[in-house]
Each structure stands twice: as C-alpha cells, then as structure tokens.
Amino acid sequence: MSDVLELVDVSVVRGGRPLVDHVSWAAEEGERWAVLGPNGAGKTTLLQVASSYLHPSTGTVQILGEKLGSVDVFELRPRIGIAGASMLDRIPRRQTVVETVLTAAYGMTATWRESYDRSDEDRARLLLDRLGIAHLADRTFGTLSEGERKRTLISRALMTDPELLLLDEPAAGVDLGGREDLMRRLGRLAKDPAAPSMVMVTHHVEEIPAGFTHCLMINNGKLVASGPLEETLTSRNLSKCFGLPLTVERQGERWTARGLPLG
Numbered sequence: 001m002s003d004v005l006e007l008v009d010v011s012v013v014r015g016g017r018p019l020v021d022h023v024s025w026a027a028e029e030g031e032r033w034a035v036l037g038p039n040g041a042g043k044t045t046l047l048q049v050a051s052s053y054l055h056p057s058t059g060t061v062q063i064l065g066e067k068l069g070s071v072d073v074f075e076l077r078p079r080i081g082i083a084g085a086s087m088l089d090r091i092p093r094r095q096t097v098v099e100t101v102l103t104a105a106y107g108m109t110a111t112w113r114e115s116y117d118r119s120d121e122d123r124a125r126l127l128l129d130r131l132g133i134a135h136l137a138d139r140t141f142g143t144l145s146e147g148e149r150k151r152t153l154i155s156r157a158l159m160t161d162p163e164l165l166l167l168d169e170p171a172a173g174v175d176l177g178g179r180e181d182l183m184r185r186l187g188r189l190a191k192d193p194a195a196p197s198m199v200m201v202t203h204h205v206e207e208i209p210a211g212f213t214h215c216l217m218i219n220n221g222k223l224v225a226s227g228p229l230e231e232t233l234t235s236r237n238l239s240k241c242f243g244l245p246l247t248v249e250r251q252g253e254r255w256t257a258r259g260l261p262l263g
C-alpha cells in the first residue's frame, strides 16, 4: 500500500495562532477517514492542506506521493476531488446542475463553451444518478436546496475519477431522510474497492458512513487521536476531543454518541 497523505509535524499559523498545531498523519491507499472535531478545531484547515490549496507554515506534506512545495500543484489537483462549502461561491447560480458537474472534467467551475463531449455528459448524468439527483440535472444550481447542492458537489468531485476524495461536512444541513440516503450512497462508494481513498470532515459520529475504516480527531488544532475506527473512536477519545463526557456506541456498521446525563 502506498501513502495517499503523509503529514509530518504540520502547523498552520495565522496571526501568531496555530490553527493546526504539530499534526502528523498518514493515510494509505484504500483507507476511508473521518475527521472529527468541534467547531473551530482546524478540520477545514487540515483539509485545505490535504487538498494542496494551503501550504503549512512548518512541517512537510506529501499528497499522492508528491511533496508539497516541490510538485506542480496544477498537475496534482486534478487527481484530488473536493466537495466543500468553499466551492459554493465559485459555482454560478444560473449554471445547470449537469454543467456544474461536467465542468470539473475541464478543470473549470463555470461553463465557457457551448458543447461538451457526449461521453463526459453521460458520465456527469451517471454520477448525478449515483448521488440520487438525476432528476435535477437540468435545473439551475441556484435553485437547489442545501442538501441537493451538496450532492451536486460530490458528483462534481467524482467527475475526474480522482485518486483522493475530500468531503467537508457532506451531511451538514441535510434532513434525517436525506442524511440516511446520503449515508447509504457514501457507504456504497466507501466499500467499492475501485473508489478513491476518502477523507470526510464531520461533527457527528452518526455521519460516518458504513465502510469507513479510520478516524482522526482534532481539537484546538492539536491531534487528539488517529487510527483504525474500532480502536480510535472510543468514548474516552471522543470526550477528550469534544471537551465533555460522551459515550459512543457502534450499532452495526454505524456509530452513535450522546452526552452523559448531568450528575
């Protein structure tokens, strides 16, 4: 197995404050990682580093075997699919859903031509179908609900057949039925050996799809724990990560957590 991500002693400092504080993390091919932590913990910052959009202040980063700082990021980025809120501002509201997915194949966020290869369009529609929103393909992006936008961005991130898929809170703002449907679809992807390595940021253990193998917990920029889910996602680590007493349970292939009642 080869390393998909290798961060060694990485810090990101802004205004004299470490947003990510001496974090080391290695993720290997085929692994599916959940990144957990409270608001402001540094999860998105870590994901920005993992996507090559942010260089650390100190430490070294290797992504898909390429060292950040030595590699041409414009060659590396097409190998990484990213779905997160930071993309939302870059998608024109009047662009159709299928165009929004399709433009990823051309390294763009907005349409700039009249026609696309038929095979690309077929693939974009297939991906929308896999995410359960084929019926929205010809709607404009600006008319979608939050959950529908998230699914569009995941379809878009998969369009280039990336080796690494980074998802930032894919289920945030999604209703219970929508979340469970999304969990099924992400679970199917996670279990597919041909699917890319995956890293998903979330606040909730309930949002870890079946098939995920590892987790990393971060609080205040610092690594709390990382490793295989079974060993790492414990009540003790989760309580430390979120700063209050929590119990976590595995239920089949999924997880639940709740706070302990006040004494």
Ligand SMILES: Nc1ncnc2c1ncn2[C@@H]1O[C@H](COP(=O)(O)OP(=O)(O)OP(=O)(O)O)[C@@H](O)[C@H]1O
Residues within 6 Å of the ligand: 014, 015, 019, 037, 038, 039, 040, 041, 042, 043, 044, 045, 046, 203
């Ligand atoms: N450019 C910046 N300059 C200063 N502080 C920043 C900058 N970007 C982010 N931060 C701060 O860094 C901390 C970590 O932010 P980050 O977005 O990585 O957290 P997060 O774990 O993803 O949070 P959330 O769960 O709320 O999305 C936050 O306190 C945020 O306010």
